[in-house]
Amino acid sequence: MTIRTRNQKQQDNRHFVTATLHNWCSRFALTHLSLWEQVGDRKHCIWAFPQQDNIAALPKKADCVSVADHFLLVFDTEKTAVFRDYLQQCRTFLPVCFEAALALEKRSVEEKLWLGLSGEVLNDVDDSFYTKLLDTLITGLPGAEAGLLLLNNERTSKLVIESGSGFDHEYYQRIQLSSDESLAGTAFSKQELLVYNTKTALQQAMASLSPKNRDYLIQAAQWKRMPSTALAFPIINNQQSFGAVVLFGFSDGSCFSPEIVDTLQNVLNYISLLYGRYKNQREAKKTKRELDITYRALRTEHSQLRKTLDLYNILTALSRNNKGINEIMSAMYSTAHTPIVYYDELLFPIASCGTSAQHVLPDHFLKTREARYSVRVKKWQLLKLTEDELLLIIPVVGAERVIGFLCAWINKNTFNDSDRTLLEYSASFLGLESMKRQAVEQTKRQLFGDIFDQVLSNTFNENMLQQAKNLDLNEKDLYTVLICEYTQTATPGIQEQFASEACMKWLEQALKEVTIKGLVAHRRGAIVAFLSFPSDAEKRTIDSKLTRFSTRINQFPGAIKVGIGRLEEGFIRINQSYNDARQCIRLLKKKKSGKVYRFSSGGIDHLLMNHDPDELKLFVEDHLGLLLEYDARKHKELLKTLLVYLEHNRNLQETTEALTIHHNTLYYRINQIESILSVKLSHSEDWMNLAMACRIYQFLQG
Structure with missing residues (x-):
């Protein structure tokens, strides 16, 4: 005897129900035949033939045959009486058919739900996991038309919506529930699956919803009204609630039958396992990412440490061998590979590497906010030059004050913090070297100043002469x-x-x-x-x-x-x-x-400075006195004309251009000057005396 497999039995059951309903429809000319289940005061269609989706409510014109607490609905048909008589004869068979239909529906829901939950869709560890889980539940459970998945925010101890189907994200993202508020809060706190198939029960369960959250929920729902049925269950992992799922039905005929609830109850543990696996995988992914970041940071830090150590050894060797600032700058440039200039506190360039004509400080550099802040706090600053180019300002500190600036022209897209750290570190060596240089220069200036004073006072001695040789x-x-x-x-x-x-x-x-x-x-x-x-x-x-x-x-x-x-x-x-x-x-x-x-x-100016001022005034009076007196009396500009004429060495065109007068006017003025002074400018002796007098006049006026 062949042992029949479980799948074969299921196939037989499916064939039995389908064949029976099909036979009734054909035999009695039924336009539609449905098996309905009474759930409280809600009726739920569990089977229909011919197949129709989303039967919302009992037809207004229907002939019903009751089977215990269930109904068999018959649409308009010419053979209603015949069909009813047939059902009376088969009333012992109806419960069998009905139970078979329930079992078949339950099994169908289970298969669809398990198939969705165990499929490849939920195996991906990404941010869409919650949305995929919610969509799988809504698709697999009859009566579910929309839903929300909420997670507990440990920081605020509030349930916040992580994903929603049938709701507007703009509004539901504002909802935050307390741990015992409404359906989700109750399921979360009690760790129970809760079903509300009547509006009265649903309204009582949602009574604890705050007015603000209620408004947000209504605005978020695409139906723009409160749901007619709901189901809520917690997400549990290691006996701890992490969130809750709420499924809603908005149609008048929607409800969650006991068979559907039993089916969902059977998969709750699996949903918790899915959540736990997702959380663990996400944590593992996060840990791996953090480890990768840590690893890269450690490698970068190790590389930075290596570069810093190498540069330290180089700079230490240079300092020990008294190589000076230029060698230090070269070592810095070979490490950072960016144009650098070292300026003293007065912005005189001391040394540079890798620069060109375009690498100059902006106007009024010391008045910029970045430069002033750098001096005040003795810390580096970035000054924006262009969209991509920045000026790195590192103050060079010596004796507790800023004695210079190390400036680097950097590209913000290629320059990194490690190079900045190296430059900042190297600036301390520049400070030490600069202090040494300043000490030498100050000593040298002081020594030179002392020698200078002794030479001027004629008090020098052998010791001073030896110091002079040192300079x-x-x-x-x-x-x-x-x-x-x-x-x-x-x-x-x-x-x-x-x-x-x-x-x-x-x-x-x-x-x-x-x-x-x-x-x-x-x-x-x-x-x-x-x-x-x-x-x-x-x-x-x-x-x-x-x-x-x-x-x-x-x-x-x-x-x-x-x-x-x-x-x-x-x-x-x-x-x-x-x-x-x-x-x-x-x-x-x-x-x-x-x-x-x-x-x-x-x-001649030196001769004039060493000559008696009174004699100089007398010479001017002898040769220019009459002209000065005439100009003062007549308000003329003859002396000015003479001075310009002499300045341009008697060049008539240059003189007229300088005075902006016509050449006839110049001739007239020259004749006046010769007449007043009784001279001829064409005579060399007269010309020499007037030239000397004009020069002395200008000297005395200065």
């Missing part, structure tokens, strides 16, 4: 003295107390550019300097260098007056050169124009 001052070389007086801040943005330091550094830089040896210090209320030249240097070469140096001084951004005295052999004989430089300063102040004056190019 590379040779008694046989040629020397000239420079005096610089400043009247305002040298560079925009630099504080007033730094003006003198800025001016000295600027002069030192200018001397380097034209290859002149020089020592600079601050003495007697001004900046003084020795400019030295080899004893065998040609006068033409010295004059060329001083001319280029004077041109460079005229480019100084502040208001200064610089006087340069005559050349002397030996630094101990520079008193006269010092006095010459002071005279040059006085001449500059008289001229009220220009920034530099060299004694060697002074000409």
Whole structure:
């Protein structure tokens, strides 16, 4: 005898019910035949033939035959009486048919639900797991038309909706339930499956819903009304509630039959297992991701540590071998591979690597918020230059104050924090090296200042001469003295107390550019300097260098007056050169124009300064007195015309252009001048006397 398998029996049951209903429909000309189940005061269709989906309610025109607590519904047919008589004869068979239909429906629901829950769709560990789980339950359970999946937020201890079907996300995301509020809260707290198949029971269960959450739920529901039936169950893992699922039915004929509830009850543990697996896999995925991040961070940190250690060894070796700032900058550039410049606190560039003409500081750099903040807190800052380029500002600190800036031009898309850390770390070495350099420079300036004072006061001795040799001052070389007086801040943005330091550094830089040896210090209320030249240097070469140096001084951004005295052999004989430089300063102040004056190019001005002022005034009176008197009496401009005429060396066209007058007017004025002074400008002696008188007049007026 062949043993029939379980699947074969199920197939027989399905065939039995279908065949029976099909036979009845054909035999009695039934337009529609349905098996309905009474669930409380709700009726639930469990089987229909011919197949129709979503039978919402009992037909208004229907002939019913009751089977215990269930109904057999018959639609309009011509053989109603015959069919009813047949059913009376088969009333013992009806319960069998009905129970078979229930068993078949239950099995169908179970298969569909298990198939959905165990399918590949829910095996993916991604953010759509909750949505897929909810859709599987709504699809697999008759009567479920919409649903919400809520999870407990451990931080707020509220149930928040993680996924919703049949609801608008814009509204349901605002819902937050207490642990005992409404259907979800009750199922969550009691850890029970709850069913509400009547509106009265549902309204009582939802009575604890806050008014705000109720409004959000109604607005979120696509039906825009309260549901007619609902089912809620908790999500449990290790006997702890983590959330809840609520399924809703909005149609009038929807309900959750005991068979459907039993079926769902059987899979709740599996749903909890699915949730636990998803949570564990997600935690494992998160842990793996965090481990990957940690691993990459450790590798990056190890690489950074390696680079830092290598750079530390290099910088330590450079410092130990007294290699200086340029070598330190080269080591930094080889590590960071970005253009860098080291500026002192007055923004004079000390050293640079990898830069080009475009790598310059923005205007008013020290007034920018980033630079001021960097100085105040002694921390790095980023200054935006263009959309992609940034300026990294790292303050170089020494003796508890900012003594410079390490600036790097970086691309925000390629530069990383590890390189910034290396540059920031290296800035400390620049600070140490700069402090050493400043100490040497200050000592050197102090020593030079002392020597300068002793030379001017003729109190020098053998010890001073030895110190002069240490400063590379040779008694046989040629020397000239420079005096610089400043009247305002040298560079925009630099504080007033730094003006003198800025001016000295600027002069030192200018001397380097034209290859002149020089020592600079601050003495007697001004900046003084020795400019030295080899004893065998040609006068033409010295004059060329001083001319280029004077041109460079005229480019100084502040208001200064610089006087340069005559050349002397030996630094101990520079008193006269010092006095010459002071005279040059006085001449500059008289001229009220220009920034530099060299004694060697002074000409007649030096003779005038050393001449008796009264004799100079008498000479002007003798040669220009009548013209001055005439101009004062007649309000004329004849003296001005004469001065311009002399300035342009008697060139008529240049004079008329300078005075913006017609040449006939110039001829007339010249004739007037000759008539008033009784001279002829064409005579060399008259011309020489008038030229000298005009020059003295201008000198005295200055």
